[in-house]
Amino acid sequence: MFYREAGDFKVSYVDDSQTFPIKFDRYRYYVVLAVAFGIIPFIINDYWANALLLPFLIYAIAAIGLNILVGYCGQVSLGTGGFMAVGAYACYKLMTAFPDVSMFIHVILAGGITALVGVLFGLPSLRIKGFYLAVATLAAQFFLVWLFNRVPWFYNYSASGQINAPERDVFGIIITGPNAPAWATYLFCLIFLAVCAVVARNLTRGTTGRKWMAIRDMDIAAEIIGVNPLRAKLTAFAVSSFFVGISGALFFAVYLGAVEVGEVFGIQKSFLVLFMIIIGGLGSIFGSFAGAAFLVLLPVVLKVVGADMLGWPTDIVAHLNLVIVGALIIMFLILEPHGLAQLWRVAKEKLRLWPFPH
Amino acid sequence: MKLKLATMALGAAMAAGPVMADLVFPSLSYRTGPYAAGGIPFADGYADYFTLLNERDGGIGGVATKVIECETGYNTEKGVECYESTKGEGSLVYQPLSTGITYQLIPKTTADGIPMHTMGYGRTSAKNGDVFSHTFNYPANYWDGASGAINYLLDTNNGDLSGKKIALVYHNSAYGKEPIRTLEELSAKHGFELVALPVDHPGQEQKSQWLQIRRDRPDFVLMWGWGVMNQVAVQEAANIRYPMENFIGIWWSGSENDVLPAGEAANGYKALTFHNVGTDFPVFDDLQKYVVDAGKAAGAGDQVGTVLYNRGLYAAMLAAEAAKKAQEIHGTADITPAMMRDGMEALEITEAKMTELGLPNFGPTFSVSCENHGGDALVGVTQWDATNKTWSLISEFKATDGDVIGPLINEDSGAYASENNIGSRC
Numbered sequence: 001m002f003y004r005e006a007g008d009f010k011v012s013y014v015d016d017s018q019t020f021p022i023k024f025d026r027y028r029y030y031v032v033l034a035v036a037f038g039i040i041p042f043i044i045n046d047y048w049a050n051a052l053l054l055p056f057l058i059y060a061i062a063a064i065g066l067n068i069l070v071g072y073c074g075q076v077s078l079g080t081g082g083f084m085a086v087g088a089y090a091c092y093k094l095m096t097a098f099p100d101v102s103m104f105i106h107v108i109l110a111g112g113i114t115a116l117v118g119v120l121f122g123l124p125s126l127r128i129k130g131f132y133l134a135v136a137t138l139a140a141q142f143f144l145v146w147l148f149n150r151v152p153w154f155y156n157y158s159a160s161g162q163i164n165a166p167e168r169d170v171f172g173i174i175i176t177g178p179n180a181p182a183w184a185t186y187l188f189c190l191i192f193l194a195v196c197a198v199v200a201r202n203l204t205r206g207t208t209g210r211k212w213m214a215i216r217d218m219d220i221a222a223e224i225i226g227v228n229p230l231r232a233k234l235t236a237f238a239v240s241s242f243f244v245g246i247s248g249a250l251f252f253a254v255y256l257g258a259v260e261v262g263e264v265f266g267i268q269k270s271f272l273v274l275f276m277i278i279i280g281g282l283g284s285i286f287g288s289f290a291g292a293a294f295l296v297l298l299p300v301v302l303k304v305v306g307a308d309m310l311g312w313p314t315d316i317v318a319h320l321n322l323v324i325v326g327a328l329i330i331m332f333l334i335l336e337p338h339g340l341a342q343l344w345r346v347a348k349e350k351l352r353l354w355p356f357p358h
Numbered sequence: 359m360k361l362k363l364a365t366m367a368l369g370a371a372m373a374a375g376p377v378m379a380d381l382v383f384p385s386l387s388y389r390t391g392p393y394a395a396g397g398i399p400f401a402d403g404y405a406d407y408f409t410l411l412n413e414r415d416g417g418i419g420g421v422a423t424k425v426i427e428c429e430t431g432y433n434t435e436k437g438v439e440c441y442e443s444t445k446g447e448g449s450l451v452y453q454p455l456s457t458g459i460t461y462q463l464i465p466k467t468t469a470d471g472i473p474m475h476t477m478g479y480g481r482t483s484a485k486n487g488d489v490f491s492h493t494f495n496y497p498a499n500y501w502d503g504a505s506g507a508i509n510y511l512l513d514t515n516n517g518d519l520s521g522k523k524i525a526l527v528y529h530n531s532a533y534g535k536e537p538i539r540t541l542e543e544l545s546a547k548h549g550f551e552l553v554a555l556p557v558d559h560p561g562q563e564q565k566s567q568w569l570q571i572r573r574d575r576p577d578f579v580l581m582w583g584w585g586v587m588n589q590v591a592v593q594e595a596a597n598i599r600y601p602m603e604n605f606i607g608i609w610w611s612g613s614e615n616d617v618l619p620a621g622e623a624a625n626g627y628k629a630l631t632f633h634n635v636g637t638d639f640p641v642f643d644d645l646q647k648y649v650v651d652a653g654k655a656a657g658a659g660d661q662v663g664t665v666l667y668n669r670g671l672y673a674a675m676l677a678a679e680a681a682k683k684a685q686e687i688h689g690t691a692d693i694t695p696a697m698m699r700d701g702m703e704a705l706e707i708t709e710a711k712m713t714e715l716g717l718p719n720f721g722p723t724f725s726v727s728c729e730n731h732g733g734d735a736l737v738g739v740t741q742w743d744a745t746n747k748t749w750s751l752i753s754e755f756k757a758t759d760g761d762v763i764g765p766l767i768n769e770d771s772g773a774y775a776s777e778n779n780i781g782s783r784c
Binding site: 055149258263300314318 | 387389390394398427428429431433434435438439442443445446457458461462464465466468469470481482530531532533535536538539558559657770773777778
């Protein structure tokens with residue numbers, strides 16, 4: 001009734017190829033943007049920013065990045081944690097070397113450096129596929145963490161091997177460090193997420209994305225119809241690592257403020273982001289958001305309900321959390337193997353036919 | 359997106375809890391994960407002491423205490439969530455029991471004006487109160503531990519370690535890396551050779567490190583381990599028949615959990631400490647009467663008297679004494695975090711005070727000042743008796759090598775001050 005194409009006339013090619021062709025969808029998108037940019041910054045506090053929104057926004061960027069590689073291009077990667085570490089350490093080195101440069105530039109440069117590293121570790125993908133490629137990226141994960149632990153230059157020779165984000169600003173507004181206001185850190189990450197999502201969405205709709213998907217679906221067939229596998233695979237690694245690098249830089253500089261590479265960017269992080277896109281939906285931008293939201297918010301909600309409201313012992317809640325998240329993952333994989341994004345798609349199909357399903 | 363907004367709204371309603379007039383002591387504990395064996399007794403001891411104060415004395419200065427527990431799992435991200443969710447409840451002092459979370463909270467607590475006490479862990483140079491206004495690490499820190507271990511070895515080797523080889527088995531993280539600088543300085547000073555052997559998180563895999571020890575045969579092995587890493591190390595040492603009396607752990611590697619799995623083979627293993635062990639103190643009678651028998655013990659109630667339980671108890675005692683001091687200074691029973699900080703900075707623990715609290719000779723005597731947030735750096739040594747399954751103090755609390763540690767602290771805290779533009783305040 002509300003959600004339908006009928007009556008929504010397209011009079012130009014631009015109209016026809018827009019991201020949200022259905023009016024209701026389009027308005028919903030504008031409302032979400034308006035709330036995220038226009039309302040939340042005014043009501044946000046430290047708890048909301050640091051406990052929920054920052055991790056959600058940053059993980060969503062990482063999930064979009066990994067989704068480009070795994071979901072769109074079909075190259076399985078277990079090196080996300082390592083690539084996030086590259087972004088974080090690149091950002092740290094840039095922040096300490098050029099204190100007067102805006103944080104925006106640091107984060108983007110950190111993404112660029114990660115893209116280069118990603119391309120380097122993506123080279124084996126030209127010869128190996130599937131599980132073997134997963135193992136090669138796993139090597140990247142362990143090598144990068146080892147490198148940042150081992151070479152003191154990366155952590156500026158500090159005694160503990162930790163990196164700490166100094167106070168840096170954008171146009172005079174403090175973004176990193178303990179005195180950064182919650183709204184500023186939130187908006188900073190939100191801008192990156194919004195731009196990344198739009199860029200990713202349009203890349204995947206265009207020639208580049210179609211080439212990636214061709215490689216994913218059948219690489220030999222793709223090659224025969226004229227897709228260059230070298231370029232397609234390496235661009236996927238570059239774009240994916242660029243996003244993952246940005247998320248790593250934000251994770252370190254804006255969210256945590258102090259990072260120890262083995263603990264924060266270990267193999268668990270790679271798996272966490274991989275779970276996000278599997279649960280959210282492979283090959284879907286919305287799925288990256290949904291998966292990140294699911295895995296970031298669910299533990300916090302369970303903790304708030306269990307420990308703070310019901311007063312259960314904290315260890316029981318922590319264990320229950322593992323049980324519930326694990327059970328939900330299994331349930332999703334059985335009932336809806338294509339993730340939350342597919343649920344959303346099915347819901348939209350149903351809405352389109354409502355109230356007269358045939 | 360809608361789902362997200364709905365969950366957010368739900369969470370908002372929940373996060374806005376009631377504001378209590380109690381004295382709030384948040385406990386960022388970890389009862390799950392690879393470090394739970396250490397986290398559980400500490401959290402129990404911390405909570406039980408405050409329960410005792412409430413039940414026996416009606417709180418501190420007539421105001422009831424309240425412990426808010428939040429599970430971090432030794433994970434920095436959860437630590438941030440815990441800090442943010444509890445700081446609005448009037449939290450007086452944070453004790454995260456994790457060096458990683460400490461590094462994260464040092465700037466945050468300073469900006470929010472809430473003191474943090476990192477007893478025997480965290481950033482060592484926080485001892486310099488001139489730079490770290492809201493961070494305290496009395497009564498001892500890692501560098502004191504490193505120096506205390508070397509002093510103990512000097513004592514037992516007629517004051518001469520030249521030509522000896524000492525291996526350091528450490529957790530490959532900020533925590534484990536802390537003592538290396540000091541040990542390097544000390545090795546230059548005393549002429550011993552230092553071999554550093556990192557063990558990666560969580561520390562279940564140490565075969566190659568112990569193979570190297572077996573090959574090199576160092577005269578002594580020091581260990582900076584935590585959680586499951588400790589028991590694996592003790593077991594591996596037993597497997598290669600390394601003489602246990604030459605194996606010394608830091609205070610985080612010296613609890614019952616670490617030595618029991620190795621059984622008889624762990625006999626003679628030593629660990630550093632900055633507080634006494636056992637239950638032979640009057641306060642434990644009160645604990646039994648008011649807390650354990652009343653069924654109010656935290657957790658399963660089976661940890662009373664273990665090394666880490668005592669440490670949690672000691673941490674709670676120091677926090678309570680600082681709160682008393684703050685009430686005294688500011689003349690009000692209902693103190694704020696800022697007042698608590700003043701109380702911590704003016705804290706003085708004397709033998710008479712510990713006796714009065716039912717803890718005679720439980721820890722070293724020390725006093726805190728604006729310049730010195732680290733106490734007087736006295737370190738003792740305990741040894742494990744596998745037959746009786748008890749730890750016993752074999753070396754009294756002794757002074758550490760301030761000549762080596764002092765300049766290192768000034769250097770490190772000076773670097774932090776210039777990085778963050780912190781001026782002198784004392």
